[in-house]
Amino acid sequence: MSVTSIEKDLERLTMTVTAHYDVSADRAWQLWSDPRQLERWWGPPSYPAAVLEHALVAGGTVTYLMTGPQGEQYHGYWEVVESNPPRHLLVRDGFADASGTPMDDMPQTLMTVGISDRDTGGVAMTITSQFPSLEAMEQLMAMGMDVGIREAVGQIDDILTGAPSR
Amino acid sequence: MVVKQIADEEADRIFHALADATRRDIVRRSIDADHSVSELARRYPISLTAVQKHVDVLVAAGLVVKQRHGREQRVVSDHGALTRAQHLLDEYEQLWRRRLSRIDQILDQDPQGGTA
Numbered sequence: 001m002s003v004t005s006i007e008k009d010l011e012r013l014t015m016t017v018t019a020h021y022d023v024s025a026d027r028a029w030q031l032w033s034d035p036r037q038l039e040r041w042w043g044p045p046s047y048p049a050a051v052l053e054h055a056l057v058a059g060g061t062v063t064y065l066m067t068g069p070q071g072e073q074y075h076g077y078w079e080v081v082e083s084n085p086p087r088h089l090l091v092r093d094g095f096a097d098a099s100g101t102p103m104d105d106m107p108q109t110l111m112t113v114g115i116s117d118r119d120t121g122g123v124a125m126t127i128t129s130q131f132p133s134l135e136a137m138e139q140l141m142a143m144g145m146d147v148g149i150r151e152a153v154g155q156i157d158d159i160l161t162g163a164p165s166r
Numbered sequence: 167m168v169v170k171q172i173a174d175e176e177a178d179r180i181f182h183a184l185a186d187a188t189r190r191d192i193v194r195r196s197i198d199a200d201h202s203v204s205e206l207a208r209r210y211p212i213s214l215t216a217v218q219k220h221v222d223v224l225v226a227a228g229l230v231v232k233q234r235h236g237r238e239q240r241v242v243s244d245h246g247a248l249t250r251a252q253h254l255l256d257e258y259e260q261l262w263r264r265r266l267s268r269i270d271q272i273l274d275q276d277p278q279g280g281t282a
Contacts, residue, residue, distance in 0.1 A: 002269070002270050006263075008252070011190070011248075013251060013255070015255050019266050019269070021270075022277070026279070027277065027278065027279040031273075037272060040268065040272055041265050133180075133184065134184070135178065135181040137251070138177055138250070
């Protein structure tokens with residue numbers, strides 16, 4: 001497992017995940033900069049993501065669509081604040097309506113990505129997510145993060161039915 | 167669209183309560199140790215009455231509780247909100263663990279990558 005640490009700050013409502021990978025920084029950056037790679041990991045298998053727009057530059061927008069097993073659709077977007085390939089990315093992640101327009105009444109998560117070289121080879125990728133408030137976090141978890149929870153149920157189903165794990 | 171019913175009023179109270187720096191500080195301090203209202207008042211450049219009002223807002227939001235010890239009112243943290251924050255971040259952690267395990271698979275299958 002590549003996850004090396006997960007830190008949570010309950011008062012700042014911040015979570016920082018650090019993972020190590022035996023690849024170059026350029027390769028790690030592709031996880032974010034190549035929409036075909038991004039959509040393979042951003043959404044769970046049960047809610048696959050399709051990246052629609054992908055302008056990973058400061059001021060740019062990334063939009064994606066996640067579709068659930070019953071055809072439920074969640075539109076999401078990133079407002080790209082900073083982008084310094086292959087080291088640093090700062091985006092505001094939010095939900096959009098069916099036309100892809102950001103929903104003003106839904107809070108955004110501020111996400112910072114850092115990719116640094118390790119002395120021993122490979123890279124450390126650090127992803128920090130910050131929620132604006134407890135209320136915002138509850139709202140987000142109730143809506144889209146739902147998607148993450150359902151995946152767990154799906155994986156349990158796979159195990160119970162003997163299907164290969166994904 | 168799936169929107170779970172959440173306790174809006176409660177969330178509003180918590181959000182409002184934590185929107186003030188003095189109140190956030192009181193919450194932080196009361197997590198570490200119990201303080202009387204007058205002890206807290208000495209730490210801020212505001213009146214005892216103002217501190218009492220802040221404490222009342224925090225009580226209404228369920229972030230702290232007041233306990234009477236003799237003549238003193240002590241402010242004790244109510245872990246309810248922090249527990250919810252912990253619970254939500256734990257769920258969020260699971261979401262990211264799954265994302266990172268998918269990233270593992272992608273990098274295992276394609277360590278060199280392509281022309282992105």
